[in-house]
Amino acid sequence: MKVLVTGGAGFLGSNLADRLLARGDEVVVIDNFETARRDNLSPHDRLTLIEGSIADTDLVGRSFDEHAPEVVVHAAASYKDPDNWYGDALTNVVGTVNVVRAAERHKVRRLIYFQTALGYGLRPLEQPITLSHPMQPGGSSYAISKTAAEEYIFLSNLDFISFRLANAYGPRNISGPLPTFFQRLTTGKPCFVMDTRRDFIYVSDLVDVVAAAVDGRGRRGPYHISSGRDFSIQELFDATVKALGIHLDHDVEVRPRNPDDVATILLDPSQTEDDFDWRVGTPLDVGVSATVDYYRTHGIDQTYTHLRSLGGKD
């Protein structure tokens, strides 16, 4: 199988690329390294890396012409500056349109997308959130542009799956609270946690579903990939402290959430569990421990967030 992975040098994309290469697939990555680490991808004779932006229509067209992918996994996204609406719109909307149109022209078997649970809005109407919950992405440039992109995918004539995700974590994850906790705890800086809850999913559990979707499992439309359990950020912090094997002599400070932050994100994974015959396999403390091992060996140069202010800044 030949699979084109946009954003394939990033956290999810590179973990998926590793899985596909390990099972014998050919992988073509397009990435501009905006939020990727160079060492996420190792050279491989079945891996082609195209360095450039999906917003470049010619580059996307040429990449499809040259490599004729059978399946496209569209993981590239812009989110690191909440005020860069232009950058978010360019990558997430125009970039997606480029990828979708090229995929249609080349009659790819399937396109797989990753939508953010923030598309359900800052005040979801139900918990757990079901797939029929309306999209209401206002309040975040990232969510607005990712939701517009998902709408273009719905509009296409492609066989697609849009995986809606809450919070994925694991080796190579450099956004969200876990890398920040690691950085601060290992440099003796004080920490605080936000008074929020999130549905954390370990990357290899997520890749299990995506790899099955690459093979044709699942039906056209949206799915959730989630643990179906919401953990408090404090639980994540405690798991990080445990994985580091340190002892803190005081409780971590708990702060009220920011206005652009959601109190709880809990996604209903039942459709995915049924259609993919899949269950989350990695307990939080096991996943956090593996992630901390990764940070220990690789270090963290930079963390990113789509939120206006991240718990963990000095």
Ligand SMILES: NC(=O)c1ccc[n+]([C@@H]2O[C@H](COP(=O)([O-])OP(=O)(O)OC[C@H]3O[C@@H](n4cnc5c(N)ncnc54)[C@H](O)[C@@H]3O)[C@@H](O)[C@H]2O)c1
């Ligand atoms: N990680 C999560 O918890 C989560 C949650 C919801 C949705 N998602 C979605 O999953 C996908 C993967 O996210 P991730 O967590 O791996 O983040 P990531 O930042 O590690 O990956 C995104 C990749 O896209 C690349 N990129 C950015 N702009 C580009 C452009 N114009 N052209 C080509 N490449 C570009 C980045 O360099 C990076 O490698 C994204 O679409 C994201 O919106 C992730």
